[in-house]
Amino acid sequence: MGNKSALLIGIALVIALGTYLNWEYCCNPASASWDPDEVTVASGPKNKFELSDPEGGFSFRHNDHFNFFFSQNRILPPLGRGVSAGVDSLKAYLEKHPGRILEITGLYRPGEKNATDYPDLGEARASQVRNYMIGRGVKPRQISYFGRISDTIQVYDSIIRGPLVFAFSGVSPAAVTDLETTVASVQADPLVIRFDWGESEISLTAAEREKLGRIADFMARSEAGVCEVTGHTDNTSSAGFNKELGLKRANFVKDYLVTQGIPQDRIVTRSMGETEPVANNDSEGGRALNRRTVITIRN
Incomplete structure (x- = not known):
C-alpha cells in the first residue's frame, strides 16, 4: 500500500512539474521573448x-x-x-x-x-x-x-x-501623370466584357485580364476615385430577370477586382438590364453585343 501511494504521489509531482514548465516557457507572456533575428523558416536558403x-x-x-x-x-x-x-x-x-x-x-x-x-x-x-x-x-x-x-x-x-x-x-511627377493618363484612357474607352446568353461568369481573354490589371493597379495606387461596374443584358427574358442577371455580371467583375486588392467599398456595381442596348436585339449578333459588363473609373 505504501509503495502504491508513493507511486501515485510521484506521478502527481511529475504532472504538476510538467504543467508548470509548460506555463512558464510556453504560455506565460512574462516569460516569452522574441529575438528579432530569429529564423521562422526551418530550413532551406534564405534571403533577408x-x-x-x-x-x-x-x-x-x-x-x-x-x-x-x-x-x-x-x-x-x-x-x-x-x-x-x-x-x-x-x-x-x-x-x-x-x-x-x-x-x-x-x-x-x-x-x-x-x-x-x-x-x-x-x-x-x-x-x-x-x-x-x-x-x-x-x-x-x-x-x-x-x-x-x-x-x-x-x-x-x-x-x-x-x-x-x-x-x-x-x-516622381511622372507617377502622378501616369495615374491621370490611366483615368482619362479608361473613361474614354471603358473595358467591355461580353457574356454568353444567360451566363454571369466567363473566362477572360489575355487582353481583358491585362486591362483589368491596369485598372486594379490604378485603384490600389490612387487614394481617390471609384471603380464603376455596370451590367447589361439583351431582351430575351423578362425585364426583372434581366435586371438581376445584369447585377450578377457586375458582381462577378467586382469579385475579380477584390482579388486584385481593390477594397470592396471603392467598387460600385449596378445593373441597367436590357434598357441600354448598343445594338439591335433582332439579331443574334446584336444580342451578343448587348450582353456585356462595362468597367470604368469615376472621380
Missing part, C-alpha cells in the same frame, strides 16, 4: 528582408520574409512576425517622409509559368506584397512596383524565399 533608405536614415533587416510557391504569386502563409514588424516600421517612416516612395521589384526564375494578369510573375508577386503593405496602413501613392527575371534566386522544396528587392526614391 531588408528595407534601407540612407537618405532618411531608415533601416530594417530580418530573416523573416515573403515566400512564394514556384510559379505562383500568392504570398505563402504564415508570415513571420519580422515581416509585420518591418512593414509597421516602414509605415511609420513613410508617414514622416511623405516625399519618399518604396520601390518593390518582384523576381521570378526562368521557367516559372505566369498564370496571372500581370506582364510577368515578378510584378504579380510585388503587387501582392504591395497589397499586404497597404492593408497595414502604408499609403498606396508611396509604393511602386516592378518585376524582372533572375536566375540567382533559389528554390527549396518548391518554395522561393524572399524573391524581392526593395529600394527607395523620391515621389
Whole structure:
C-alpha cells in the first residue's frame, strides 16, 4: 500500500512539474521573448528582408520574409512576425517622409509559368506584397512596383524565399501623370466584357485580364476615385430577370477586382438590364453585343 501511494504521489509531482514548465516557457507572456533575428523558416536558403533608405536614415533587416510557391504569386502563409514588424516600421517612416516612395521589384526564375494578369510573375508577386503593405496602413501613392527575371534566386522544396528587392526614391511627377493618363484612357474607352446568353461568369481573354490589371493597379495606387461596374443584358427574358442577371455580371467583375486588392467599398456595381442596348436585339449578333459588363473609373 505504501509503495502504491508513493507511486501515485510521484506521478502527481511529475504532472504538476510538467504543467508548470509548460506555463512558464510556453504560455506565460512574462516569460516569452522574441529575438528579432530569429529564423521562422526551418530550413532551406534564405534571403533577408531588408528595407534601407540612407537618405532618411531608415533601416530594417530580418530573416523573416515573403515566400512564394514556384510559379505562383500568392504570398505563402504564415508570415513571420519580422515581416509585420518591418512593414509597421516602414509605415511609420513613410508617414514622416511623405516625399519618399518604396520601390518593390518582384523576381521570378526562368521557367516559372505566369498564370496571372500581370506582364510577368515578378510584378504579380510585388503587387501582392504591395497589397499586404497597404492593408497595414502604408499609403498606396508611396509604393511602386516592378518585376524582372533572375536566375540567382533559389528554390527549396518548391518554395522561393524572399524573391524581392526593395529600394527607395523620391515621389516622381511622372507617377502622378501616369495615374491621370490611366483615368482619362479608361473613361474614354471603358473595358467591355461580353457574356454568353444567360451566363454571369466567363473566362477572360489575355487582353481583358491585362486591362483589368491596369485598372486594379490604378485603384490600389490612387487614394481617390471609384471603380464603376455596370451590367447589361439583351431582351430575351423578362425585364426583372434581366435586371438581376445584369447585377450578377457586375458582381462577378467586382469579385475579380477584390482579388486584385481593390477594397470592396471603392467598387460600385449596378445593373441597367436590357434598357441600354448598343445594338439591335433582332439579331443574334446584336444580342451578343448587348450582353456585356462595362468597367470604368469615376472621380
